[in-house]
Amino acid sequence: MSHASSSLDALFHPRSVALVGASSDPERIGGRPLRFMLEAGFAAPIYPVNRSGALIQGLQSYQKVSDIPFPVDQAIICVPVAGVEEAVRDAIAKGVKAIQVMTAGFAEIDAAGRALQDRIVGLCRAAGVRMLGPNSLGLLNVPARFFSTFSTFLNGAQPQPGSISLATQSGAFGSAAYGLATLRGLGFSKIIATGNEADVDVAESIDYLADDPDTRIICAAVESCRDGNRLRRALLKAARAGKPVLIMKVGRTELGAAAASTHTGSLAGNDKVYDTVFRECGALRPESIEEMLDIAYLYTVSGVLPANDELGVFTGSGGIGVLMADEAGAQGMELPPLPATAREATLALLPFAVAANPLDMTAQVTSVASGTSRTLGVMLEHTRYGAVLGYLAHVGLSPERFASTQQEIAELAAQHRERLTILVMLALPQVRSALEKQGVAVFEDPTRAVRAVAGLAKIRQRWQALYQLPGSAQPAAPALALDDVHTESGAKRALAAAGLPVPPEHLCSSAAQAAAAAAQVGFPVVAKIVSPDIAHKTEVGGVMLNLQDATAVDRAFGTLMDRARTARPDARLEGVLIAPMLRGGVEVILGLHRDPTFGQMVMYGSGGTAVELFQDVALASAPLTAARAQALVDAVRSSQLLRGWRGGPQYDEAALVQALCRLSEFAMQHADRVQSVDINPLMVRTQGAMCLDAVIELRAQTQQEAQP
Amino acid sequence: MSHASSSLDALFHPRSVALVGASSDPERIGGRPLRFMLEAGFAAPIYPVNRSGALIQGLQSYQKVSDIPFPVDQAIICVPVAGVEEAVRDAIAKGVKAIQVMTAGFAEIDAAGRALQDRIVGLCRAAGVRMLGPNSLGLLNVPARFFSTFSTFLNGAQPQPGSISLATQSGAFGSAAYGLATLRGLGFSKIIATGNEADVDVAESIDYLADDPDTRIICAAVESCRDGNRLRRALLKAARAGKPVLIMKVGRTELGAAAASTHTGSLAGNDKVYDTVFRECGALRPESIEEMLDIAYLYTVSGVLPANDELGVFTGSGGIGVLMADEAGAQGMELPPLPATAREATLALLPFAVAANPLDMTAQVTSVASGTSRTLGVMLEHTRYGAVLGYLAHVGLSPERFASTQQEIAELAAQHRERLTILVMLALPQVRSALEKQGVAVFEDPTRAVRAVAGLAKIRQRWQALYQLPGSAQPAAPALALDDVHTESGAKRALAAAGLPVPPEHLCSSAAQAAAAAAQVGFPVVAKIVSPDIAHKTEVGGVMLNLQDATAVDRAFGTLMDRARTARPDARLEGVLIAPMLRGGVEVILGLHRDPTFGQMVMYGSGGTAVELFQDVALASAPLTAARAQALVDAVRSSQLLRGWRGGPQYDEAALVQALCRLSEFAMQHADRVQSVDINPLMVRTQGAMCLDAVIELRAQTQQEAQP
Known part of the structure; x- marks a missing residue:
């Protein structure tokens, strides 16, 4: 571990693990984590724990964690729910520093499950042991080959090391994102599924990953959040560490929220508040798993955020350029015109081109040696566009024909690593992978390429204006009294004391007082009934506007009191508020x-x-x-x-x-x-x-x- | 040809073709169409035309089309622009029925190009010959193996026959869509790139494809449209033929529209009008090529539109269900609760399930024989959801383990072909293809699956309320006169004559007349200056509201006339309009x-x-x-x-x-x-x-x- 030590190190980087409920059957839940780690070559000792005490997948097993005659850093528990508490006590007795509980059947099921969950997390806290889960799909530390999960996704595709980390509450979400990412060749550093979050949650995981030197971008998914400021701090920390956070919140629309409440039993937070907090803390909320992976892919290849919201687009044909310009506009990006020097350089190179932005090289570009790569060169050297996108149709399917252009493009991109260089084309895997190694991202769909750039640009915008969490120090001034804010009059006094502008107004208990007050604030005036029991004054006819003289105010006092008494005989009436009638704002x-x-x-x-x-x-x-x-x-x-x-x-x-x-x-x-x-x-x-x-x-x- | 004959048959189904500008080099523009057709086995005679008169790619060539001693149905012209007119004249002299002009350099370039284009289309029209292009990337009739294009996209992947047809103005757009579609295994019937549309346009192509028995869904892209009603009629015809049209209009946003005007020189139509017309005529406008292909894929597999806007979702884990519910809500779809009988049947099968919608089978579903397929069975039999989506993670990557479930799902889907059955999972190509053959669509990304269903649902909604184009018959009533509509007063008279409600009001030429008119319409009144030269009355102070009596009206007349004379000394003043002051609406x-x-x-x-x-x-x-x-x-x-x-x-x-x-x-x-x-x-x-x-x-x- 090359970073500062954290109490989560024993979860992510155990020096030895006990697998409680280990199975000889590599297809069973208790068998899979063992198999995955053995196949992958996890280097630290693994101690299977099983009542039989027999050999498990070739390893000596033990009946209890406390029977293991060696130090144990972490216990992974996947016994049936009835045995979990005993396993936790035993692991704590052995002196583990971290426990994963994969077993389900706790707070997500019923009150008894919640009580059991509270008990085991209480045991862990008392012992200073960190706990993942319960109901967690597990945790992967890919560089360490620590594959502690029973997800069968790993049957199909072993994780490749990379710079993306993933922190998710829902194991299914994590599996889906992992599966799609692996299919497209993306590699991971850490993956954690926090499940019921009795102890470790997504926020703390993000906090940890912000320090992780192997993580450059963090993907995350939350269903609920129990400590808003912990999440804020984690997101801000990641932003300050220069690591983009792509965070999905499920339960977005009303339909989704209804589904969330059957599913988790936890109150779905107000969606617009999540949007706001994510934005303020520099994170981006993608609309789908695919969009999240597109953005993560682009960032892992390019390594930078676009320096501005300007796109340069060049194509071999106009139609696709317009399509990309359309999407750029929809995403709030700009396609500024080509500067004059770039126009001249383009026309010197390609006299037949439409030297605009999008730049249409036209089909004739093939008649000019290195026409495409030199066009990219012009765009990179003569403009300040944060990202340059070239649509090259399907040249990537013909590696021989594309070879020299590919090499030239890669060299240009290497000279301009502060810019995003993106090709939209169909390409063979080896073409794509060679370009990616040199910092050139390759997309197949033009719209998705533009959306991915826009996603990173939004992160840059947000990093430029991060929210500042207030310190824990109390405000210097003593808190003002809030004794009497139950009426409009009282509320306004409190707000006025806080420095908000409130009109000169008077609470009057007689018609004569009201008429005098009106003369003082100046005609015309407004008169309103004041009562802590009448929140909606207009519903009882409790507001009279535009009173022009003392007679009108005098009459209004009586009228308002009468109306209030009639409509709400039990209401406590404090009187009538006289305020100037303001217009024109x-x-x-x-x-x-x-x-x-x-x-x-x-x-x-x-x-x-x-x-x-x-x-x-x-x-x-x-x-x-x-x-x-x-x-x-x-x-x-x-x-x-x-x-x-x-x-x-x-x-x-x-x-x-x-x-x-x-x-x-x-x-x-x-x-x-x-x-x-x-x-x-x-x-x-x-x-x-x-x-x-x-x-x-x-x-x-x-x-x-x-x-x- | 099994459908009614059309003048476009000679374009799509030629019985013989001459390729003017044919090249021996199979990589050159004049060589590629020949090579593609020879490789694919196009059955009709192909006559290369080339000045050399030599053997071209193994075929006897001729110096001119008119030298060919056999009947020629269609001429494909790809000679340089200077030779096009001569080639067109010669082909017409030979008696061809259709001409494709692939050559560029016409109206898209300059006025001289436009003049040349007008000339050649004039020659064709006079001879009753249909023309595709100029500046067209060509045309494919896939079942007939007629691959008349120079697009190098066909180097990489020969088109597979299928039920999607594509009509596009931009060749680049067509190539991009073709490339992405072919990569994902979608097959085509016809593809046409209309280029400059001197004669055949996208609208007429859609009209033709609506009759084509091999076409079940039409993808289209327009940059501009010269005959709105032709497009309307074509879209309506396709809708009435039960063929969904997915149509993209490039130049959507302001950025895009600016790019379009540099690109095509044609005025980009008002985007909101296109949206409206597409919707009224039953077509859908996808947001990206990928979305277009997702929807086309779903329709070609399922063969039906969803009967309603209701989705049923079942998953092995809650998180992804919520994600799909979120997207459904965002797309205006519904997830109605499970009916009681479905809930009972679900719990009888899976006592541990969350029997809601989304239905969470939980991870325990694997412990129940045929748990997943029987859950689908419950959803299909006990509900009316137009589409049922199951999230099955990655089971499709393990064909042996998935085999029996796959078979059961396919049988259920076959029994319910009126419903859309969709699996969201990672799957090997053979698993996917076997399911697709039985009508089960497979998506990898849950969000995209929901969006595709929503797209088809919108088409169904639109088909239920199609716009009716008015017949060409003139209205029975004689057109009303529109002599004097240049003032508010005149405009209102014309609208009143058309049956629109206009207040009782009087145009008055004196203060006395105005006062009398006010008494007649009833106080309070409004007075407004009337002049054909003053369009914005308030700018000259030409409106006075809430006049309470005859004196006020009398004064107002003079005031209004004075103000108008001062502000616009040259304006012709017709008088003052007196109308009742209406409130409360x-x-x-x-x-x-x-x-x-x-x-x-x-x-x-x-x-x-x-x-x-x-x-x-x-x-x-x-x-x-x-x-x-x-x-x-x-x-x-x-x-x-x-x-x-x-x-x-x-x-x-x-x-x-x-x-x-x-x-x-x-x-x-x-x-x-x-x-x-x-x-x-x-x-x-x-x-x-x-x-x-x-x-x-x-x-x-x-x-x-x-x-x-």
Whole structure:
């Protein structure tokens, strides 16, 4: 092991293993891991454990782990569920540092299974032993030939060493990804299936792999996540280590989420929150296993992320160039025009070419010596495109004819290792593999090639703006009191104390007070009923707009109180809020929500119906920096309404950004008490912004604590 | 030929061919078609034409087509561009019925090329000869072994016969699709590359293939389309013949469209119009070549479209089931719960299973004899799911172990040929091919399997609601006059005459008239300036709202006339329009647009900013039926605002649908004169709807004709 030591080393790099439940039958669950490791030549001692004590696949077996007369680093347990607890106790007694429990039948089945799982993980924790599983398909350390799995996928194809590592909760997902990857010749460093995650989870595995010198890119899949900040830290660590993380979250759509709840019994997290957290922490969420492998393949071959979002495309025929340009546009990539020097160089070389981007060499390119490779040379030398893609049809099927071009392309790519050089063509395996060794990736489908580049480009974008997890230190200022936030009036006071802009307004307990308050804030005014028992004021007719004079306000007070008493006879009425009637801004929504996994999330959306009709909202983890708050505003389409829409004015976006930052600070100061905040609307004006209404919901338990 | 005769038969099924420009070198453009046909065993006579008159690849050659002493059905021309016209004249003189021009250098290059192209197509038309190309990569009739192409793709892989046909404008696109298809073992019936489409285009090719008994599914690609109705008719014909059409349109995004204009010089059509026309005519637009081939593969294996949008999924492990459910949701498919009888049957068979949909057989399924195939049996017999997908990991890599299950699955699939039975697994080629022969499709990637089913399901949906092209008969009613539609007032009169609801309003030429008109329509009123020279009234302050009494109207008349005179001293002012001020409805936009390719298109969108911010609009080809107008309304998200949104009222959707139908009738009656109509807004009220503003733009030439 060349990297810093970790308590997971004994799982990934055991110096000796005991296989509890080992079987002589190489096709049985207890027989397979032994067979795989013996066939592959795992170098450390393997001690089969079996009641018979006989020879197992040629190795001396023992009746218990504690009978083994040598040191044992790790115990792999695949006995039936009834025997697991005893096996765990015995392994701990022997002094193992890590245990894998492959056996199923624990928390994923029923309450008794959960209790048993809690017991065995408790035993491990007490003894300082790390545990993988239960219900884990196992773990592979490919360079070490440590193939601790009963997956029959290894029957078909022994894993090849490579720089991709895979951390997955679901063994089936891991098997599927492994199978597809191996079929296309991708190699692995480590593969871990965390199963029920009683101890080791996908987040900790990613954290470990971020340190693993044999891992350059991490593929991962989660179904649920119990510690959002652990996952955040692991993703950020991988990003800072320069290792892309491609992470799938299953249970994406409503259909998928329903399936997840029958399957795992664990609450599927809010999908949009996962999207947000992955993006903020520099990870990419592929849409399919195949897309994940395409991106991993491209990165393992090229070794770099594209330096920008610009693609250069050259083809032997226009149609496919347009197809690739189409997909680039759909993926948010750019095809900037060829610079003048590149155009001149192209036409000097290929006078018949369409010297644009895509660059169409036309079929006549075959009449020019080294026409194709020299075109690539022009693209690499005269442009700054982060990635250059050439569509070469099927030349890779004729190795002799392609040989010199292939060599020239490989040399060019080697001189420009900071760029991505990609060929889209049909090719024989030896052609493909020779190109890959020189850093040239080969794709068969043009659309998939473009999508893979776009995936890596998104990772680069995200690495440039990583989220910063707040330190564990408490905020310097004492937490503000949140005693009385159950009404609009109280909520606004709390937000005003946190620095959010709130209009001058008065809670009035009589008509006369109301009329006086109105005169003070200035006509016209708004009058609203205030009661901790009436959350939706408009439903009881509890809001009156545009009151022009004292008489109207006087009348409104009585009307509002009467309406409230009639509609909700039991409601506690605190009075009527008098506020100035503001016009002429753009209404937006600011929100906070305490996600059970990831904590305080800030929400920003347009006002009106767009939030609901078009999901025109964006999320960000608190705390926000000003730059991240601005990015949140930019992510919402309706923000165009703030920016001289249809000849209208520029509204005060700086005030909006500041309000978002203040709200996020409020979230951090009250992280444990606040369940949600809705500021709906915040009116953004040409100068400043104003919270016109606000609701704060406290968390259930702390709410009880706060009550006398 | 077993189908009705067509003038394209001589292209696809020649009884003899002359190859003009034939070369002895089998690697040259003029040598390849000859070699391909000789190698493949094309049965009809081939006459090489070459100035030498020598033996060419073993065949007697002739100096001119007209020297050939036998009948010649088709001439294939691949001489340099300078010799093409002479070759065409000679072939016509010989009496050929069809000519392929493979040579490039015509309209795609410059004006001289276009002139030459026009000349040769003129010669062909005059002689009743059909022409493919110029700049065509050629044509393949695979069952007949007629391989008339110089594409080197055929060097690598000879085409296998199959039921897919391919019609493409771009030869490169055709080659790429052909190459990828052949690599995965798909077979073809016909392949045609139409190149510059001087005569035969993709639309006519689709029309021909719709009749071809050897074609069951048509793949197509267009870059531009010169006759929209020909394409519509061809797509509709294929749909009515029960042949799915998978059609790609390159130049999709703005990036792509820019590339198309450098490439072809032809105007890229409006992408959203293509989307609409494809959908209306029952075709599907895949996102990539790979997706096109996935869908074609699934259809050639299964032979049917899924009868509904319901998927049943069974797996050996939950994670992949959730992944597939996710993708199904994203694709608009459903995973309805297992019916009770299916649940009981599943649990009787596999007591440990999660008897839901996805159905998780769990790893224990291997302990039950025929567990997997019997689970499929339960799904097929106890449910109505149009497609059943089983994820079987990698069993297909172990043919012996999988043999009995494979046989049982094939038998079940054969008993349920009306359903789609799909396995997602890794499999050896012989396993895959045996299953495919029995109607079971095999995919490696779970996401792609779901997308392919969803693609076929969309085609079924579209076939159920095909667009009906209007007959060529003129409308019974005489076309209404469109003399004076250059103002709001005139446009509304024309629309009112077509049956659209227009408020009672009066064009007034004096303040007194205006005040009287206001009294007649009822206060409050709106007053608007009327001038054929002022299209955007609000820009000159030409609209005054909410006028409450005669005095206000009187003043407004003068104000509006003054403002207009000041802002546009040269404008012809017709007066002021007085209309009732309507409130309390939902504002939507109705539009017409005469697309240069596809003719009159109806547009529907929400009012307000959603059209621009969210592209919340939908298009339909005129004429509309009531059902298609309703579908247009349903396709716009903001239509939810009409349907009791947030406890609000139900607005009169029937009146909206009727207005759309009237507008579409107006479009058909004035198809040649109207360039566009904007009704913005139409106010949809709780009873009825009303056009509050309208602009009609006539086509430039007819506008000139209409002027004295």
